[in-house]
Amino acid sequence: MKYTHDLIVIGAGSGGLGAAGFGAAIGLKVALIDRSxxxxxxxxxxxxxxxxxxxLHVASLFAGGKQAERFGLKTSGQADFPAVMRYVHEQQxxxxxxxxxxxxxxxxxxxxxIGEAKFSAARxxxxxxxxxxxxxxxxxxxxxxxxxxVPGADDVRQWDNxxxxxxxxxxxxxxxxxxxxxxxxxxxxxxxxxxxxxxxLVRAKQLxxxxxxxxxxxxxxxxxxxxxxxxxxxxxxxxxxxxxATLNDGQTITFTHLLAAIGREVRTEGIGxxxxxxxxxxxxxxxxxxxxxxxxxVYTVGDAYGREMFSHGAEKHNTDLWNNFLSPLRxxxxxxxxxxxxxxxxxxxxxGQTPRQLREAGIDFDLVQQSFDHDDRAVAADYREGHLMLCxxxxxxxxxxxxxxxxxxxxxxxxxxxxxxxxxxxxxxSTLTNKIYAYPVGSRINQxxxxxxxxxxxxSDRVTSILRWFYRLKNR
Numbered sequence: 001m002k003y004t005h006d007l008i009v010i011g012a013g014s015g016g017l018g019a020a021g022f023g024a025a026i027g028l029k030v031a032l033i034d035r036s037x038x039x040x041x042x043x044x045x046x047x048x049x050x051x052x053x054x055x056l057h058v059a060s061l062f063a064g065g066k067q068a069e070r071f072g073l074k075t076s077g078q079a080d081f082p083a084v085m086r087y088v089h090e091q092q093x094x095x096x097x098x099x100x101x102x103x104x105x106x107x108x109x110x111x112x113x114i115g116e117a118k119f120s121a122a123r124x125x126x127x128x129x130x131x132x133x134x135x136x137x138x139x140x141x142x143x144x145x146x147x148x149x150v151p152g153a154d155d156v157r158q159w160d161n162x163x164x165x166x167x168x169x170x171x172x173x174x175x176x177x178x179x180x181x182x183x184x185x186x187x188x189x190x191x192x193x194x195x196x197x198x199x200x201l202v203r204a205k206q207l208x209x210x211x212x213x214x215x216x217x218x219x220x221x222x223x224x225x226x227x228x229x230x231x232x233x234x235x236x237x238x239x240x241x242x243x244x245a246t247l248n249d250g251q252t253i254t255f256t257h258l259l260a261a262i263g264r265e266v267r268t269e270g271i272g273x274x275x276x277x278x279x280x281x282x283x284x285x286x287x288x289x290x291x292x293x294x295x296x297x298v299y300t301v302g303d304a305y306g307r308e309m310f311s312h313g314a315e316k317h318n319t320d321l322w323n324n325f326l327s328p329l330r331x332x333x334x335x336x337x338x339x340x341x342x343x344x345x346x347x348x349x350x351x352g353q354t355p356r357q358l359r360e361a362g363i364d365f366d367l368v369q370q371s372f373d374h375d376d377r378a379v380a381a382d383y384r385e386g387h388l389m390l391c392x393x394x395x396x397x398x399x400x401x402x403x404x405x406x407x408x409x410x411x412x413x414x415x416x417x418x419x420x421x422x423x424x425x426x427x428x429x430s431t432l433t434n435k436i437y438a439y440p441v442g443s444r445i446n447q448x449x450x451x452x453x454x455x456x457x458x459x460s461d462r463v464t465s466i467l468r469w470f471y472r473l474k475n476r
Contacts, residue, residue, distance in 0.1 A: 001123075001133070005031045008125055008134040010117045010271070013042015015302025015314035016140030017099065022322055024110035031134070032101075032110050033117040033127055040112075041099040043142055043162075043303070044311040050095055051165040052186055054088040056343055059193040063226075063345065066193075078195030081171040088165060119272035123297050126272075136297055136325065139285065140314070141271060143264035143303035148178060152239030158260045172196045172257035176245070178236065179261035180207045182342040185219060187259060188228050189344050199229040199253065201236065208348060211406060212355060212389055214369075215348045218408040221385070222346065266306045289333045291321050307333070310340055336403075337424050341413035346386060349412035351420045352404025358391055365403055366392045368449045372409060375448070377440040383410050388445055390419070392429055402429050415443045430454060 009020040012034035020032040034040060044050060058079070065075045097103065101112030115128040125132045145160035147153070159168065161183055175191050177184050180202035192198040200223070207216035207223075224230050236245045244254050268280050279286040279294040284306040291299045300306070301321055302314035316338065320331040339351035358365050372378035372386030386409035393400035402423040407416050422431060433454050437444040457463060 003123070003133045003135055005029045005111075005132060005134040007031070007136050007138065008033065008117075008132055009138045009140060010034075010125065011042070011140035011142055011302070011304065012040040012099075012101075012112075013140055013142050013302060013314070014044050014311040015142075015304065015317060016042070016138070017104075018315060018318035019138045019140060019301055019321065020110050021104070021108050022318065024108035030108075030110040031113055031132055032104065033113045033115065033125070035114070035116055037101055037114055040101060040104075041096055042140075042311075045092060045095055045099060047162045047165055048183075049311055050092055051088045052161070052183070052190075053343055054091045055084065055165075055190050056186060058084050058087060059190040060345065062193045062195075079171055081194070082169060084194065085165070085169070117271070119276035119278070122276050122295055136299065137276075138321070139271070139293070139298060139300045139304045140302045141267045141304045143266050143309060145260065146263050146265055147260050148236060148262065150236055150238050152241070152245075155242050156239050156245075156258055157242065158258055160260055164259065168257075174199070174255045175257050175259060176253065176255035177201070177259045177261060179263070180204050180209065181261060181263070182208065182340075183261040184259075185223070185342055185344050187261065188223055188230075189226065192223075192227050197229075198227070199255065200231070201234045201247070202230070202232050203235050205232055208342060210354070211342075211348060211350050214387055214389065215350070215406050215408050218346065218385055218387060219342070219344055219348055222344070264303065264309055266304055290324055290330055291317060291333065305333075308335065308338065308340075313338070337420065339416065339420055343413070346383060346408045346410055347412040348406070348408050349416045350404075350406040351416055352402065352423050353391060354404055354406070355389075355391055358403060363403070364394055366394060366400065368392060368453075370445060370449045372445060375442075375445050377442045377444065378409070380440065381410070381442075386410075386412075386445075388449070390429065390449065400428060401426060409442065409445075411442060415446065418443065419446055 006028035007023045007030045009016045009032045012032055016032060020030050023030045065073060069075060104110055105112050113127055117125050117127045120126045123133050145162060147158045171194060174197040177188050177200045184200060185207055188198050188200045206213050207220050220230055235248045237248050239245050243256060244252060246252055266284050268285060273280060276298060277295045278298055285293055285300050285304060287293050287300045287305055291301060291305060293300060299321060301317035303309045305317055320333060324330045337352060342348040355367060368390040370388040373384050378384050378386055388407050390405040391403040393403055402419060405419055409415060422429065430450050432447045432450045435447060
């Protein structure tokens, strides 16, 4: 069969850009399709990672000013929200310059097509009345935010991350946030720092349910200290009007703005999946551990894969996918070395397998907990509430290999990188024992449990008696 392209990629977000960019870079004829030029860059650039981190940066400046009041600085007032959003959009534009259809065509030689893509056969896609065919087709069609579905919901404007960064033009007087995941936590802290009253409703008993409980508890304490009205095991049972809701405990709450951050759903409508023999089940595209749909010529990456919905998740998917396209040794989707970060203050960083996952898998491990309470850098920079947790395989002489871990601290996402590298390389945690860190960098905390475990062994009665004998023998 003669194809119009070697590869067709539908969706120009993180997953689609990675899939199409590499294919074009090695000289394949690639078509990258999205509904509009504005969508290029996907959720991360337009609605997620980039704008939220820019907003958090501005909010951190406000927090720093307020914290400096104890040393004599005088501050007052709220954020000039239009100015804040101008900054957010300016930072997006800097990144967007390298993710436009024109740039991608010039830099990689791929064909960027703006239009609604729809399957018309197993290996055929129709867009703008053109019929395109390819050896392989990759779906990187992303996801959409979920909204609350309770009585009265139709009368309430539900903001989500897609509308928040493009349509909100005034600082909310009282922002009600529903959800307990990373977006909820980041936006709660950002808006309370900018001057909004913030109430956060969490269905669960802790923040960040996928993370170890100690991490969620540390963040909950910080949010409350900063003024967030945080309520666990609380849901909205009905809306009483556009700015009022009844909660499951019978209380009524009023608000000026409502942010729904209760998860995302895979985009499955309007793509013609049935025409290509692609099955959808429980709202997700049925895909195996090798990213292949029920049509063996069509694959999914990014949010369309329906598992870890992170931009770096899409990066991992593409790394595996291109290995499988090019190598006889196929890679199966695995997450033992995956990581994620909630970019609050403190950051909550998690990597590898959590204690809960290890217990569910029946894997025996040592749990190492390290407080920052007496860490010199934490004392000097006032983040003694920080915490490090590590899961180690059973082992001798300073401990086994790292299976996973979590950290709550400023810059935790950066500080865990060497720990995750040890896990990836299969090195023992005790490898850090002899590393010399510049004093007093924050990442010295990574070494402390390793040295403590080694010291416990070296200073045991039996070992110290041997060491004394050897010293006296050698130094007569």
